[in-house]
Amino acid sequence: MDYSLGYFGDVRLDRIGAAFLNGMVARSTVHVRRLGVSRGGILRYGRLLASSRVTVEKIIGGWAEDTRGAVAGRHVLAIQDTTEVKFKTSPGRRRGLGLVKKGNVRGVLAHSMIAVDAVSGACLGPVTGEVWTRSGRISKPHRDRRLCERESARWLRCAERAKSILKTAAMVTVIGDRESDIYAEWACLPEPSFHLLTRASADRSLANGGYLFAAARNFKLAGTARLALPQRSPGVPARTATVTLRFGEVVIRRPRHENDPTLPKTIRLRLVEVREINPPKGVEPILWRLLTTHEISSADDAWRLVSWYKARWTIEQVHRVMKSQGLDLEESQLASAERLLKLTATVKAATITTQLVQERDGRHGLPAAAVFIKPEIQTLAALGPTLEGKTQRQQNPHLLKSLAWATWIVARLGGWDCYGKPPGPITIRRGLERFYAINHGWHLRTRRQTQKDVRIP
Numbered sequence: 001m002d003y004s005l006g007y008f009g010d011v012r013l014d015r016i017g018a019a020f021l022n023g024m025v026a027r028s029t030v031h032v033r034r035l036g037v038s039r040g041g042i043l044r045y046g047r048l049l050a051s052s053r054v055t056v057e058k059i060i061g062g063w064a065e066d067t068r069g070a071v072a073g074r075h076v077l078a079i080q081d082t083t084e085v086k087f088k089t090s091p092g093r094r095r096g097l098g099l100v101k102k103g104n105v106r107g108v109l110a111h112s113m114i115a116v117d118a119v120s121g122a123c124l125g126p127v128t129g130e131v132w133t134r135s136g137r138i139s140k141p142h143r144d145r146r147l148c149e150r151e152s153a154r155w156l157r158c159a160e161r162a163k164s165i166l167k168t169a170a171m172v173t174v175i176g177d178r179e180s181d182i183y184a185e186w187a188c189l190p191e192p193s194f195h196l197l198t199r200a201s202a203d204r205s206l207a208n209g210g211y212l213f214a215a216a217r218n219f220k221l222a223g224t225a226r227l228a229l230p231q232r233s234p235g236v237p238a239r240t241a242t243v244t245l246r247f248g249e250v251v252i253r254r255p256r257h258e259n260d261p262t263l264p265k266t267i268r269l270r271l272v273e274v275r276e277i278n279p280p281k282g283v284e285p286i287l288w289r290l291l292t293t294h295e296i297s298s299a300d301d302a303w304r305l306v307s308w309y310k311a312r313w314t315i316e317q318v319h320r321v322m323k324s325q326g327l328d329l330e331e332s333q334l335a336s337a338e339r340l341l342k343l344t345a346t347v348k349a350a351t352i353t354t355q356l357v358q359e360r361d362g363r364h365g366l367p368a369a370a371v372f373i374k375p376e377i378q379t380l381a382a383l384g385p386t387l388e389g390k391t392q393r394q395q396n397p398h399l400l401k402s403l404a405w406a407t408w409i410v411a412r413l414g415g416w417d418c419y420g421k422p423p424g425p426i427t428i429r430r431g432l433e434r435f436y437a438i439n440h441g442w443h444l445r446t447r448r449q450t451q452k453d454v455r456i457p
Contacts, residue, residue, distance in 0.1 A: 003018065003021045003022055003025065003066075003348070003349075003352075004017070004018050004021070004062055004065055005017030005018055005020055005021040005059060005062055005346065005348075006054075006058045006059045006060075006061060006062030007058065007061075007062060008051070008053045008054050008055075008058055009053055010053055013048065013051060013053055013054060016044055016045070016048050017048060017054065017059075020035065020045055020048060020346075021346060021348070021349055023035040024327065024346060024349040025349050025352050025353075025432065025436075026432070026433065026436035026437075026440075027433055027436070028327060028353070028429040028430070028432055028433045029327055029328060030327045030328065030329050030332055030343055030346065030349075031328070031331070031332060031333075032045050032046060032049070032332075032334065049334070049338075049339040049342050049343065050338075050339065054342060055342075056131050056341050056342055056345045059342060059345040059346065060128060060129050060130070060131070060345050062348075063125075063126035063127065063128060063129065063347075063348045064125070064126065064127050064128065064165045066125055067115050067124055067125035067126060067127055067165070068165060068166075068168065069168075070115070070124040070125055070370075071115050071124055071166050071168060071169040072168040072169065073168070073169070073170050074117055074118070074119070074124075074169055074170060075117075075118035075119065075169070075170055075171040075172075075173070076115045076116070076117065076118065076124070076166055076169040076171070076172050076173070077115070077116040077117075077118050077173050077175055077308055077311050078113055078114075078115060078127060078159070078162050078166060078172050078173065078174045078175065079113065079114055079115075079116055079174075079175045079176075079311060079312055079314060079315045080111065080112065080113040080114075080129075080155065080158055080159070080174065080175070080176055080180070080315070081111070081112065081176070081177060081312065081315045081316065081319070082109055082110065082111040082112075082154070082179070083109070083110050083112075083319040083322070083323070084100040084101060084107055084108075084109055084110075085100075085107045085108050085109070085110055085322075085323065085329055085330055085344055086100060086101070086105050086106070086107040086330055087106060087107045087108075087330060087332065087340060088330075089106045093335075094106060095334075095335055095336060095337055095340065096133070096336055096337030096338070097133050097337050097340070098133045098134030098135055098136065099134055099137075100133075100134070107133070107330075108131060108132065108133045108337070108340060108341055108344050109131070109132055109133070109134075109151075110129065110130075110131050110319075110322075110344050110345075110347060111129050111130045111131070111154045111155075111158065112126060112127075112128075112129035112315065112318070112319075112347055113126070113127040113128050113129055113158050113159075113162060113174075113315075114126050114127060114314065114315050114318060114351060115127050115166065115169075116311050116314050117364070118171075118173065118308060118311075120363065120364040120365070121311060121314075121358070121363070121364065122355075122358060122359070122364035122366055123314055123318075123351060123354050123355050123358055125348075125351055125355075126347065126348045126351050127158075127161075127162050127165055127166065128158050128161045128162060128165060129158060129345075129347070130154050130157070130158065131341050131344045131345045132341070133337050133340075133341065143257045143259075144259075145259075146259050146260075147182070147184055147259065147260065152179065152180075152182060155176055155179070155180040155182060155185060156182065156184060156185055156188065156189065159174045159185070159189050159196075160189065162174065163191075163194060169193075170193070171193045171194075171195070172193065172194050172195070173195045173196070173197050173294070173308060174189070174194070174195070174196050174197070175197045175198070175308060175309060175311065175312060176196075176197075176198045176199070177198075177199050177312065178198075178199045178200065178201035179201065180198050181198050181199065181200055181201035181202060181291065183252075183254060183255055183258055183263060183267075184258075184260065184263060185198070186252070186267045186269065186291075186293075187263045187264055187267060188263075190293045195292065195293045195294050196291075196292060196293050197290060197291075197292045197293075197294065197305060197308060197309060198290070198291050198292070199288055199289065199290055199291075199309070200212060200213075200271070200289040200290070200291050202255075204252045204253065204255070205252070205253045205255075206250055206251060206252060206253060207251035207252070207253055207266045208251070212250060212252065212271065212289070213289065215248070215250055215271065216246060216248075216271055216273035216289055217246075217273070219246035219247060219248040219271075219273065220246065220248075221244060221245070221246060222245045222246055222247055222299040222302060223244070223245045223299045223303070224242065224243070224244050224245070224277075225242075225243060225245065225303065226240050226241070226242055226243075227240065227241045227242075227243050227274070227286070227306070227310075228240050229241055229286070229310075230310075230313045239280070239283075241276045241279065241285075241286050242276065242277055242278060243274050243275060243276050243277065243286055244273075244274070244275050244277060245272070245273070245274060245299060245302055245303065245306070246272070246273045246275075247270065247271065247272045247273070247296050247299075247302040248270070248271060249268065249269070249270055249271070250268075250269055250270070250271045250291075251266050251267070251268050251269075252266065252267050252269060252291075253265065253266055254266070269291050269292065269293060270291070270292050270293075270294060270295065270296045271289065271290070271291055271292075272288075272289070272290040272292070272296070272302045272305055272306065273287075273288070273289050273290075274286060274287070274288040274290070274306055275287050288306070288309065290305060290306070290309055292305055314354065314358070317354050317357065317358075317425065318347065318350050318351055318354050319347075319350075320425065321350040321353045321354055321357075321425050321429070322347050322349075322350040327349065327350060329343065329344060352371055353425055353428050353429060353432065354425075355370065355371055355403070356371065356403070356406075356407045356410060356428050356432070357407075357423070357424065357425050357428050359403040359404050359407050360404065360407045360408070360411065360422050360423055361404065361422065362397075362398045362399070362402060362403075362404030362405075364403070364404075365402070366402065366403040366404075367401065367402060367403060368380065368401050368402060368403050368405060368406040369401075370403050371403060371406065372406060375439070375443055376435075376439055377401060377406070379435070379438065379439040379442050379443070380405075380406050380409050380435075381400075381401070382442070383409055383413070383435075383438065384396055384405070384409050387409060387412040387413070389418070393418045393419065394418045396408045396409065407423075407428070409431075409435070410428060410431035410432055410435055411423035411427055411428060411431055412431070413430075413431040413434045413435050413438075414426075414427040414428060414429070414430035414431025414432075414434065415427060415430060415431075416431075
């Protein structure tokens with residue numbers, strides 16, 4: 001484990017920041033008191049978050065340090081999404097936080113983009129993002145505001161930054177949910193190897209006089225398939241849906257209320273509709289209308305786009321690990337919005353656990369070195385045999401020193417019994433915390449054994 005929080009123009013701050021982030025991964029928490037351990041450590045991390053040199057922008061700028069190399073030569077799905085991080089406040093202690101939901105809930109908003117391999121589905125790491133808190137209610141109507149004045153501009157800013165961060169990738173497909181269906185995005189972002197795949201939000205007007213949703217219904221049926229849907233939350237279990245597929249080309253028109261008259265009047269895109277048939281009683285049926293800049297020449301191409309869109313689950317998992325199922329960010333007791341914003345920007349740590357959860361079945365073929373450093377892999381190798389049982393199901397089935405092999409060991413440390421459902425983020429979090437405690441003791445013992453016995457004559 002050797003992660004960097006960022007570079008702040010001060011070697012000492014860089015070193016403390018690295019220790020802070022490494023501690024988060026090791027202890028599966030963002031609580032400064034737990035990370036600091038001693039009074040000196042708590043004060044040290046408090047000063048780190050209070051430093052004017054340590055900014056949200058610099059922390060986010062460090063997210064992609066390892067990701068840049070991991071994406072080289074790959075087709076990368078640059079998946080972005082926004083999550084609300086709610087913090088406890090009271091009328092006398094607002095902590096400088098703005099509203100995040102209807103009512104009187106306060107907190108910060110974290111928008112992040114992660115890189116996922118389009119072929120294997122492996123999470124390659126964080127790319128970029130933005131973290132902010134609202135300063136008050138905006139009275140100016142949404143339609144009267146320029147794009148740069150709207151929160152939704154973050155979708156375009158992050159995608160634009162991704163072009164330079166992911167420049168070594170063979171191809172990039174930016175994936176977003178309905179909130180990112182912005183006309184300016186379609187007009188300004190696409191390039192020959194930089195594509196968009198977004199779930200349509202508005203029933204847009206088309207150049208032929210029709211509307212987007214009606215056009216999708218009129219496309220020829222291209223196939224039917226059973227689609228595996230992952231668990232979205234504790235109340236929405238995993239299930240398999242039977243869906244129909246339709247696809248075709250559309251030419252969308254510039255909205256009447258678009259504030260930028262320089263944008264093209266029409267844009268040619270492809271549209272894929274995925275509609276569930278015979279859904280279970282009481283379950284909202286799947287209906288995805290996906291717009292894309294990719295060419296679609298066959299049903300196989302369309303199904304491939306659907307599989308890429310399904311990869312959005314990965315970033316939702318990152319956000320869950322960041323909050324209730326992992327680092328418990330929302331329980332932080334830091335008093336100021338400035339420090340809470342910086343703490344939220346450390347979402348990078350959450351991707352480590354996500355990588356482990358994804359690799360539990362070994363389908364991505366990643367090496368253990370993608371997450372662990374050499375001394376930690378040595379500890380894993382020593383621990384592995386002690387966690388195996390007598391039956392075949394209690395044997396680690398994965399290739400030695402692969403990430404799946406390491407995940408199996410971590411899951412066992414977290415209490416997984418090799419039976420029942422695969423280990424989830426909570427089990428992985430517990431296992432990581434226990435592993436790093438064992439690793440620390442193991443190498444502390446090794447160092448002491450190798451020290452020379454120095455005697456004073």
